[in-house]
Amino acid sequence: MSATRVFVARLAGCAVFDPAGDRVGKVRDVLVVYRRADAPTVVGLIVEIPGKRRVFVSIGRVTSISAGQIITTGLINVRRFEQRGGEVRVIAEMLGRRVLFADGSGEAIVEDVAIEEAAPNEWQVSQLFVRRPKSGGSPFAKGTTAFVSWREVRESAVVGEAQSAEQLIATYSEMKPADLANTLLDLPQERRHEVAEELSDGRLADVLEEMPESDQVEIIGRLDDDRAADVLDQMQPDDAADLIAQLPEERGEHLLELMEPEEADDVRMLLSYAPDTAGGLMTTEPIIVSADATVAEGLALIRRHELAPAIGAAVCVTLPPFEPPTGRFLGMVHFQRMLRYPPHERLGTLLDQGLDPVTVDASAAEVSRILASYNLVSVPVVDDSHRLVGVVTIDDILDYLLPDDWRSHADDDHVSRRAAARAQLKTGSIPIQGQPQKNGRRNANGTR
Structure with missing residues (x-):
């Protein structure tokens, strides 16, 4: 040795x-x-x-x-x-x-x-x-x-003295959020909360998105309301909605009031949809451009390092305004198609004519069939007025299909679980009726 x-x-x-x-x-x-x-x-x-x-x-x-x-x-x-x-x-x-x-x-x-x-x-x-x-x-x-x-x-053996978490955070600074989430879950409970307190709002938000919901609730429950609201502001709106739905209703509403108004509005909108519909599964932050935007502009937008790969796979083209709910949805342009055209080409001429959006009340089964049938990683979601309100990505569907505890049981049966998820994705055979909902979001009437 x-x-x-x-x-x-x-x-x-x-x-x-x-x-x-x-x-x-x-x-x-x-x-x-x-x-x-x-x-x-x-x-x-x-x-x-x-x-x-x-x-x-x-x-x-x-x-x-x-x-x-x-x-x-x-x-x-x-x-x-x-x-x-x-x-x-x-x-x-x-x-x-x-x-x-x-x-x-x-x-x-x-x-x-x-x-x-x-x-x-x-x-x-x-x-x-x-x-x-x-x-x-x-x-x-x-x-x-x-x-x-x-x-x-x-x-030192001073009773009640908290250990510094700064060096531990520095050691784990290069870890991907999913790996850091697993590492935190392996720590003793008190040590885990010490580290969570020391993480920046953005880093903690990324880590929470990779944790089972029960652990998310445990950690957010130990944060004071102002810090919890700041962290929720940094999370993807759909993940923040899932987390808030698990909290006691009174605290959830209080945190929404403390969040930035724009972020809170997105979360409230998501909470208003049934969790097994496109509206309940979607993310509200796709890349949105006008028909006059060029290929060069589209490629510049998807190059942003903080962008999730599934979101950066395509841009959505709408009429103004360009924030959800947008003006009328015109279509999507996939990044591979953008690569085949000169930088000055207008995106309005490159729309995918074969892809229709889904409505907010489309079932998860329908969305999964569309993603699988057309080999897509995202599908646009529109309201009754054909305005773009978000996109459902492949990871949104997988999070819905996989069991609640998949993150903590990715061991001997992780291959069979993924195979089963792929089979469900291909067939659309998601048991909607009578299925316990994964995230238990409140519906528009306030029930779960």
Whole structure:
């Protein structure tokens, strides 16, 4: 095994390979146990394998550890990881922890942890990278940093003292929202809420959109009303509507009042539709342009990095106004068609004549059949006056088709679940009558 010292924060997200060079998964954390006198001992790695499952890989199964990759013997127990008493996750629980210097010179925050091979197949914590509190009144001042051994510090044990979540957030800064959502759900409940409090409004909104609704409600329930409203403002309107529908009605209405008026109006509109209709499934923020807009302008709009791929696959052409509900809907132009024409070509001449919009009361089954039959990733939704009010994307339909707990059970049966969803999508065989609704949104009359 390699004898290099490795800092744990650099291992987060590193690929794990078997001896043949095939990728097994990626590292999510390092698991240690404390000894009375010696430094904590590494017992294994928490590895995310396909299907978003977190499994435990014993340190004895690891043949090489470096900051770039991990190599194992190839023998991995795929049972879902469950933390046992006495075990500590370095990234989730040690980073950001407050420690006191044994010589009485003050305190510091742990920003990283180094592990080192002490003997064959035996790794232990060798050093801590810590930062002392900043001195001086300047907001730009930072505390001094130092490398210390485990014996030079002792952990603070002040009852009720919250651990700093800043370093943990920095460690996970490059994670995709779906991966960060899974990581947060693996944290102890109190630690999860500490991290949620420290995340920016936009980042927390992205993460909440990737969580099961019960966990969304739990986290939003711990936020004060002003912060919760700010986060809801950052969410996609359809996701915000689904979340608000799960809250007690009184709090949901209060949060809507605190949200930005335009965002709240979109959410209220979505809550007014039955959840198993195009109106209840759609997103209200498609790309909308005039018929006189050019191919160059259309391509510039879909290049925006924050745009979801399904939304950026086509632009909607309408008469003014160009905010939902728009003027009369004219048609859609798919980005592949735009690529085939010169930049100055008017989009009004490139409309997909074979695609008809669906109405807000169209069933989810009808929408799924259209998406599958025409190999589309989105379909426009219009009201009775043929005004564009939104689009239903393929991910909206999949979220509806998949079971409520699909995010937390993407393990052995994730392939069969997806196959079943694809089959339903192709046939449109969604059991509408008598089916328990996924999001339980309030209808226009206030009932669920």
